[in-house]
Amino acid sequence: LTVSINDALLSDKMTGVLVPWDDEYKNRLSLQFVNLAAESCNIFLAYVKTHIAPGSNEGLCTNPIFQQRGSGERGVNLSLSLSFIYLNARQPSTVVLLTKLQNSFENFQSTYSHKITTANFLLYETDVQIPRGDKDAIDGSKWKLIAIIALVALIIVLIVGVVAKFGNCC
Numbered sequence: 001l002t003v004s005i006n007d008a009l010l011s012d013k014m015t016g017v018l019v020p021w022d023d024e025y026k027n028r029l030s031l032q033f034v035n036l037a038a039e040s041c042n043i044f045l046a047y048v049k050t051h052i053a054p055g056s057n058e059g060l061c062t063n064p065i066f067q068q069r070g071s072g073e074r075g076v077n078l079s080l081s082l083s084f085i086y087l088n089a090r091q092p093s094t095v096v097l098l099t100k101l102q103n104s105f106e107n108f109q110s111t112y113s114h115k116i117t118t119a120n121f122l123l124y125e126t127d128v129q130i131p132r133g134d135k136d137a138i139d140g141s142k143w144k145l146i147a148i149i150a151l152v153a154l155i156i157v158l159i160v161g162v163v164a165k166f167g168n169c170c
Contacts (some may be wrong), residue, residue, distance in 0.1 A: 001056065001084045001094075001125055003048050004102070008078040008119035010040065017116060018075030025076060027068035037064040038080055039112055047108045047116065048082055056084035075117075093125040093165045 006149060011018045024032035041061030048060060065082040105116040 001052065001086065001123065002045075003082040003084075004079075004122040005044055005082070006079045006120045006122070008040075008044075008080075009075045009117040010043070010078065010114040011117045013113055014043075014117045017115065020074065021068045021076050025068075033066065036066065036076070037080075039114060040064055040080060041082075043110055043112050043114060043116060044080065045082060046110050046112075047105060048084075048101065050108070051083060051104075053086075055088075056086050059077055059084045094125060098123050118151065129152075 009023045018035065022032050022089040024030040025036065027033055041064060043062055044156075045059045054108065062081050064078065069075050069077055078166055101121040101123075105119055108116060
């Protein structure tokens, strides 16, 4: 399950003031970018986890992007993606989940210093095939290992035989 968040705004939880734009958000290596990316990812991961069905991994936040809003508008537009993997578990209904995500973020309480003010959510389901390995290749590898062990044993027997035959000659 991939949750794409677009055109999100975060505001200070106590004052309600939108996170102001900083040119340092253009630089992915800047401390300001890293801090806002970490908090944004943590907030959205925590929020989405309150609505998704159990059975997924902890989730992965990728590609946070910050953009300056249009002229005269305050705040930072935020986009990011969250990925959740379900192994041997039923994924949630995307229609129901999308409705929940769109309608309840304003009431979400977290321990972070910012809160979600606005956000647009898109959901994608993708089946991921986990390679289990080629059985013939695995069996072939076992035979190679057995052949190597047999060869090493044969070499040891030959060395012991040579030493036994010629070792006491001098």
